[in-house]
Amino acid sequence: MYYYIEDKAFLKSMRGTCSDIINQLVQQINKGPEMKVQAHLIGSGAKNLITQNEKLPVDLDYNLCIIKTALQRGRDIREYIRKQFNAVLKANGWGDCHDSTSVFTTEYRHFKKGNQTKFKIDLAITRYYNGGRQRLIHQKTGIVCMDPYIWNQVPNSHHLDEKVQFLKSNGLWLELRETYRSKKNMYQKRNDTNHPSFIVYIESVNEVYSKYHPLGISRQSRISLQIRR
Secondary structure (H helix, E strand, O other), X not given: OEEEOOOHHHHHHHHHHHHHHHHHHHHHHXXXXXXXXXXXXXXXXXXXXXXXXXXXXXXXXXXXXXXXXXXXXXXXXXXXXXXXXXXXXXXXOOOOOEEOOOOEEOOOEOOOOOOOOOEEEEEEXXXXXXXXEEEEEEOOOOOHHHOOEEEEEOOOOOOHHHHHHHHHHOOOHHHHHHHHHHHHHHHHHOOOOOOOHHHHHHHHHHHHHHHHOOOOOOHHHHHHHHHHO
């Protein structure tokens, strides 16, 4: 069962440690001519969207968004970022990342003092495309030189930032949090491993957005209408 982590000191330390590494990666990449990137925790900063499944380790999901790049092939983009990421990890005393199908995954770490919950970084490579978002996928065939690298459209990701802004400006963030947590628990019960946090987040944003936006009225306006009825 997923729940939101309430240990604020642990959250601050974990987020600070992981975000520092990701920020180092962004700075290192942006110093070179190969590409320009931005990075962020999923969930528009995800300050209040970090969940834990009972006492199991915690994954912090980051998107590394490519703004522009001189590299054309997906293989070259992914390999360049992997090498840069490993260099930053090594400089911070971490081991090399693991190249999975959709993300680069670090080893698990934990703090020596205080909350010793293990945590790691999952880093996805993304880009904006035709109003939506795509993720760079490494499709593994068992023969590395034959593996295709494909930009996959993230379903229902069009105008995500605008939808998030609508939810925040209409006091719907708490409802989004509960929808997000409920969906994560639903997929866990189904043993569904095809819905990483980023996908669950997008589904949650779309569900809450479509619930309130079609008539162009805010949550407070709907409450007022219900009271008058």
